[in-house]
Amino acid sequence: MATFMSLAEAVSSNVFDGDTAAFEGFTHLIPHAAAHEAIRQGRRDLTLVRMTPDIVYDQMIGMGLAKKLIFSYAGNPGVGLLRRLRDAVENGWPHPVEIEEHSHAAMANAYEAGAAGLPCAVFRGYKGTSLAKVNPNIRSIICPFTGEELAAVPSIRPDVTFIHAQKANRRGDVLVEGIIGIQKEAVLAARRAVVTVEEVVEDFAGVHPNACVLPHWTVKAIAVVPGGAHPSYAHGYYARDNRSYLEWDAIAADREAFMAWMKQNVLDKDADVFAGRVAALRAAR
Amino acid sequence: MATFMSLAEAVSSNVFDGDTAAFEGFTHLIPHAAAHEAIRQGRRDLTLVRMTPDIVYDQMIGMGLAKKLIFSYAGNPGVGLLRRLRDAVENGWPHPVEIEEHSHAAMANAYEAGAAGLPCAVFRGYKGTSLAKVNPNIRSIICPFTGEELAAVPSIRPDVTFIHAQKANRRGDVLVEGIIGIQKEAVLAARRAVVTVEEVVEDFAGVHPNACVLPHWTVKAIAVVPGGAHPSYAHGYYARDNRSYLEWDAIAADREAFMAWMKQNVLDKDADVFAGRVAALRAAR
């Protein structure tokens, strides 16, 4: 049953050292505020899961939260590489990070299988790829009707999933609209789900019957954090802050510049700063 | 690419003797008009697929179109048994019908696998059931990670799927709203898809971004048949004609009464009658 609480409380009561944690969002609705709160609370030894780890995962990895990363595309979308992730993988700074790498198709199927309560996902993929040789979690099954060999990967079942969504209603049902990505599956696959939202409304009157709604009893905690997806965007609320993504490349290129930026923009701040960060971007929607 | 045409033309050019054909709808949006047209055109030796064959499948089976039925629940919803189907299965009238029976979970997964281009569907089911013993198309695979035995069934890939939907736009994109059932999967799993719609609109302005829309290039033919789901219903257009379902029980109980009803209401009619059949039911929406 969803309980409304502060983001600090939602993070401290739902993610613990050593957890497998997904902060999901496919370009849209990335839960930056929640990830920053986890950084402030100093979580350690997390297995971080995400199809598209981008700059907020670069920040978590650079700050030493991650023991392992499960992913399918690690980049700064439209810009380039993730320099903190590279530093961890290539140089072990701030400490080595174990990597379990998949394709998007595999990750999407693995979340789907997690939401569906299955131990594994079955799909057609990985043919001729090197990934199938270096990742022991890529296996196969034989179709019992045609004899075709199909790929199999373990389902993803995070201890906790964080997502950002547009709205909750008073009862705690959550509405996600636009590019819905993998969020529904990531929530339903997890033992616990925490949602930050732009706003709380009385009810979803007039919403489309087939809109993506997560009923209140599928969510543990909801925190209201306007702007909580910044510099990602929230369809209907504010635009993507492309400049922040472009600027990240220089910040992340240098360990000291990175640490200084994190202190100034994350460690010394709280979730309330996000509303101000998107003020100018609201007009663009 | 979707082409707009008459229902008679859509049926004659897309379903052929011996085809595997699905006329799908889960209580809502059942394509009665299309099935009646197939009856009028005298199709034979069809393998009819549907999760919930109800009175329109009773009609097709009673009229001798079906060689085989693949299904998971064959009943007159809320009323009782299908008497024409029983007569075919128990007494071979008008001829014997082969049966391949599954559970809803299996059929839903099999359509999903068909839409996903897979040879089989994998799910957790059929544990301890007799169906697994009498249906050779219920098999199993072993999860390569946990060793758990999971059920497997062949994917469903109809030669042709018929559905009824609320709207098409001028380009031929199709909008399905409300209880969307298995329609999207049934269309995407099929070689050819034919859609009857309540109306054609200029565009879907204002439709929710995540509504169930089938792009025009996934559909072969669209026929405008207002009321074409009667006595089933079309969310936003007209209500379910419960009385017709209740009355069917007596009609189907007797071979002669059945044949007389089919002559009067199907063979001697055409698709244009459906608009009149729902006139009084439009108010109820």
Add this chain to the structure above:
Amino acid sequence: MTGFTSDEMMTIAAARALKNDDVCFVGIGAPSAACNVARLTHAPDITLIYESGTIGTAPDVLPLSIGDGELCETAVTTVSVPEMFRYWLQGGRISVGFLGAAQLDRFGNINTTVIGDYHTPKVRLPGGGGAPEIASSCGEIFITMKQSKRGLVDKIDFFTSFGHGEGGHARERLGLRTKGPTLLITDLAIWKPDPETKEFTVTALHPGVTREAVQETCGWPVRFAPGLVETPAPTALELDTLRALRARTAAAHGGQEVA
């Protein structure tokens, strides 16, 4: 019995078994009435799910089918049928599945497929629909049906849905991690499985019902629990709620009652 019918008692007893925080997979007929009476009395926050894809419905009248329009109109959300069976049922999110039966045995195994041999049936019934996986995936299963020797039988002709098999630890041996049938509510009594043998045992008789009446309408030798009690009669609120629901339903469905 005076003041209420055995059918009303059955439905109300079934409604009482549901809790406010239950997530309930609802079949048509008696289960649907019971679930909605629960929602309209002691369990206003119960989540009702119909296999057509409607989650969190609150219909004002009982649906004739599992996919009536009102289920969608009052739902929190309506999902596709594959999603319903994969994420919601198989995903282990349903606490209670409510099933009826054409044939039921003492271990809660259900047949709704055929009477007689499968390949040459005496009566071809509708089949399992969602029931086989409802029986295995829901946290627990409640069964509701009217008693008759044709319905409560010594051996069922076909295992449409697996209950407790031949009893004891049959579910664990099959790898099932859910409880299976934990409650049988008939028009005459309330039955619960024996903790060891898993045989359904009468734990309460509805007002005015005798042990003999239960035995006469059951195809196996009935066991009665030591602490056998009487089911509390329907309260005025329960009865009024059920009757008003049925009256609204009859009016909406053109004067005909739901089967």
Add this chain to the structure above:
Amino acid sequence: MTGFTSDEMMTIAAARALKNDDVCFVGIGAPSAACNVARLTHAPDITLIYESGTIGTAPDVLPLSIGDGELCETAVTTVSVPEMFRYWLQGGRISVGFLGAAQLDRFGNINTTVIGDYHTPKVRLPGGGGAPEIASSCGEIFITMKQSKRGLVDKIDFFTSFGHGEGGHARERLGLRTKGPTLLITDLAIWKPDPETKEFTVTALHPGVTREAVQETCGWPVRFAPGLVETPAPTALELDTLRALRARTAAAHGGQEVA
């Protein structure tokens, strides 16, 4: 070259390869520009799909990421990511997949994962994302990249996406039923696989480009087709369309060009 850059020529040559009835899975960067130039010139009805779930998009500016808001706002429909990869890509509905590469070999095999050893990489690249299954599930694959000895290499360090393997019938032997790479468009030339060996062979040189320039920026001995032709220079319409698109994009993205 006068009047247009080699980058513009590459994008326009790629745009020309797309047909009006294609369903195209679009990557970011050059593929996105090429697909949208095609849509804005000779292929107005082309269906563009981005892996974020947007089907039938018609963005006015190029997205910076594969999930920008405008892709959704202009789409026919936006589906979930699992649906995108299951029903639309794996379902065999995409006629053309457009990929870029960090490293490419002569048989169209692509590396975007690591330079050096996988476990102790010299450079850790972003990884495959959708590419491994785009390469196997789309009807055919177009590849576009700028030529360099670092990019067009004799042996790639990692098979992120399978092209034609070691050449010949390698795809059939793996059970792949799609065509794989059928076209490579670089800033200097157009390449097509030899029908037998499947080695990429230059079939057209862009205006002003010499055979030597192609060889100098390629890590394997280049084969030129017997009927080698010159790529037609961009038309005024093509060039105007591309430049206007890039200008709108730059303005929308705060003065910065898409990478």
